[in-house]
Amino acid sequence: MQTKHPVDQMLPTGQLFLYGLQHVLAMYAGAVAVPLIIAGAAHLTKAETAFLINADMFTCGIATLIQTLGFWKLGIRLPVIQGVSFAAVAPMVIIARSMGMEAVYGAVIVAGLIAFFLAPYFSKLLHFFPPVVTGSVITIIGISLLPVGVEWAAGGTGNANYGALTNLFIAGIVLLAILLIQKYFKGFIANISVLLGLFIGMLIAIPLGLVNFSGVTTAPWLGIDRPFYFGFPKFDWGAIGAMILVMLVTMVESTGDFLALGEIVGKQIDEEDLARGLRGDGFATMLGGVLNAFPYTAFAQNVGLVGLSGVKSRFVVATSGIILVALGLFPKLATLIASIPYAVLGGAGIAMFGVVAANGIKTLSRVDFENNPHNIFIVAISIGVGLIPMVAPDFFKMFPAWSQIILHSGITLGSLTAIILNIFFNYPNSLTLYKKSFTN
Numbered sequence: 144m145q146t147k148h149p150v151d152q153m154l155p156t157g158q159l160f161l162y163g164l165q166h167v168l169a170m171y172a173g174a175v176a177v178p179l180i181i182a183g184a185a186h187l188t189k190a191e192t193a194f195l196i197n198a199d200m201f202t203c204g205i206a207t208l209i210q211t212l213g214f215w216k217l218g219i220r221l222p223v224i225q226g227v228s229f230a231a232v233a234p235m236v237i238i239a240r241s242m243g244m245e246a247v248y249g250a251v252i253v254a255g256l257i258a259f260f261l262a263p264y265f266s267k268l269l270h271f272f273p274p275v276v277t278g279s280v281i282t283i284i285g286i287s288l289l290p291v292g293v294e295w296a297a298g299g300t301g302n303a304n305y306g307a308l309t310n311l312f313i314a315g316i317v318l319l320a321i322l323l324i325q326k327y328f329k330g331f332i333a334n335i336s337v338l339l340g341l342f343i344g345m346l347i348a349i350p351l352g353l354v355n356f357s358g359v360t361t362a363p364w365l366g367i368d369r370p371f372y373f374g375f376p377k378f379d380w381g382a383i384g385a386m387i388l389v390m391l392v393t394m395v396e397s398t399g400d401f402l403a404l405g406e407i408v409g410k411q412i413d414e415e416d417l418a419r420g421l422r423g424d425g426f427a428t429m430l431g432g433v434l435n436a437f438p439y440t441a442f443a444q445n446v447g448l449v450g451l452s453g454v455k456s457r458f459v460v461a462t463s464g465i466i467l468v469a470l471g472l473f474p475k476l477a478t479l480i481a482s483i484p485y486a487v488l489g490g491a492g493i494a495m496f497g498v499v500a501a502n503g504i505k506t507l508s509r510v511d512f513e514n515n516p517h518n519i520f521i522v523a524i525s526i527g528v529g530l531i532p533m534v535a536p537d538f539f540k541m542f543p544a545w546s547q548i549i550l551h552s553g554i555t556l557g558s559l560t561a562i563i564l565n566i567f568f569n570y571p572n573s574l575t576l577y578k579k580s581f582t583n
Contacts, residue, residue, distance in 0.1 A: 148410060150220070150222065150408050150410055150455050150456065150457050151220075151457065152455075154459065158459075159459055161335055161338060162334065162456075162459040162462070163460065163461075163463040163465070164338065164463075165335055165341075165452070166448060167466050168488075169448050169492075174199065174226045174227065175199070175200075177227040177232055178195040178199045178227070181232070181247070182195050185239040185240070185243070185244055185247075187244075194435070197470075197471045197474055198434055198435040198436050199436045199437065199471070201434065201467070201468055201470075202427070202434045202436035202471070203436070203439065203464075204465065204467030204468035204469075205427070205464070206225035206423070206439045207223075207225045207460060207463060207464030207467060208461055208464040208465070209423050210223050210225055210427075211458070211460045212461050213419065216418070216419055217426055218420070218423045219412075219416050219417070220416075220457055221401065222449050222454075222455060223401065223457075223460065224445040225440065225441065225464075226441075226442035228389065228437070228440040231389045234250075234382075234385040235247050235386075238250060238379075242377065243377070244373040244374070245373060245374045245375065246376075246378075246382050248373070248376040249383070249432070250383045250385065250386035251428060251437060251438055252376060252428075253383045253386070253387070254389065254390045254428060255430075255431070255438065257387050257390060257425070259422055259425030261394070261425075262421035262424075263422075265421055266415070266421060267414065269398075271565060272402055274506050274509045275518045275521050275565060276521070276562055276565045277399070277402045277403070278503050278507035278509075278510060279507070279521065279522050279525045280403070280503070280557065281402070281406065281499060281503030282503030282504060282507065282522075283399075283503070283529035283530075284403060284443050284446070285496055285498070285503055286529070286553075287529065288447070288496035289493065292489055292491075292492025292494075292496045292497075295485040295488045295489030296314035296493060297310055297311065297486075297489070298310040298484075298485055309351055309486075310489075313344055313348050313353065313487055314489040314493070316343065316347055316490065317341065317344035317487055317489070317490025317491055318490035318491070318493055319490075320343045320344070320490075321336045321490070321491065321494050322494075324339055324340070333453075334452045335452070336452070337448060337452065341483065344486070345487055348486065353487075354482055354483075355484075364475050370433050370434060370435075371435070372435045386438070388549075390425070390428065392549055392552060393424065393438060394421055395555050396440055396441070396443070396554050396558070397421060398417060398421070398558075399558050400440070400442075400446055401441060403443075403499065403503070404441075406502060406506050407446065407449050407455075408449065408455040424439060424440055443499065443554070446499050447494075447496050448498075450499065450502050510522075517569065520564065520568070521561060521564045521568060522561075525558075528557055528560045529553045529554065529556055529557020530553060530557075531556065532550065532551050532552065532556065
């Protein structure tokens with residue numbers, strides 16, 4: 144009797160819920176950041192901002208269900224949680240300020256449609272993602288995310304008490320709790336170490352006055368998302384062009400995330416898998432434009448959680464999708480989750496993002512450096528270039544505005560560098576290889 148791959152195994156209902164909740168708690172702060180930024184840029188009212196967050200949560204849940212469960216030619220069927228792409232923030236802010244939310248959603252719908260149809264062609268690039276490239280990309284993803292965890296641990300950017308010893312203490316307690324649970328427990332308890340660490344951090348943070356429950360009692364119980372809440376979409380060619388560029392960037396990032404997850408769960412990702420995943424991104428982005436949300440991509444934050452917990456079932460993250468839909472429908476629950484302080488999330492973030500980088504290093508251990516010394520340069524230069532936006536944010540400030548979407552993303556920059564260098568050193572006849580892939 145053939146046993147199911149761990150990705151396709153169904154777990155007991157209680158475990159599905161707790162593991163799924165763990166994923167939601169790990170990604171929630173990052174997920175609500177984008178709608179908050181866009182709401183500020185568009186000068187939305189408090190009620191409109193709340194609606195935008197709920198719409199994002201609702202659509203995020205649907206997008207996650209599409210990717211994890213899959214239907215027709217959509218969804219990669221991996222434990223991948225979907226979130227708003229940060230690559231889209233800068234152009235959406237500009238569009239919202241100059242043309243309004245209707246132009247944002249018009250651009251999002253068209254860009255999602257383009258990405259949907261480009262997916263099978265983009266998936267042909269899988270030939271150019273050998274271990275030296277995937278390992279470099281996964282390492283870059285982890286290293287690029289680590290500053291986010293560090294910022295959270297200090298209290299979050301803009302916090303008046305940023306770097307306060309109380310914040311660092313809480314983050315340290317959460318991290319220590321995760322490590323102790325990993326060391327002294329096995330099985331189910333070890334798998335929910337992040338959830339337990341967050342719970343312990345909350346228990347300590349509440350008496351220290353770090354948890355703000357304001358808004359929970361006044362938030363409505365039920366909030367229904369309705370299409371085109373901000374008006375019928377407007378289609379501006381400049382806005383559409385910027386958003387198409389964003390989708391090309393997110394397709395590169397999603398490819399890296401999908402391959403990283405494939406490595407972690409031990410499942411080989413082929414061209415058809417990648418095409419389904421990228422179609423899922425495109426479809427979810429189109430849906431986001433209709434349901435008052437944004438471009439969606441695989442959330443790299445949760446890739447590390449899969450590696451840290453060791454829970455590989457896609458039905459766990461499908462449960463996360465159901466929880467996200469519920470959060471979008473019940474604003475009071477969403478407000479309660481939002482009460483978790485950044486310092487608590489920071490301790491977990493450092494562990495999760497570090498695990499992503501460690502998995503990249505693990506992938507690189509399979510690379511033949513001895514017989515092909517060029518691989519050293521591929522890894523070294525791609526990681527070095529990928530770190531530029533992180534260590535020197537103004538490094539590319541003199542470049543044209545349209546290029547900032549790519550140059551401000553270390554993941555995209557490092558990924559493109561790894562792909563190009565690998566082609567340069569290892570695939571001198573790369574165009575021939577790409578053409579042949581269409582005939583296979």
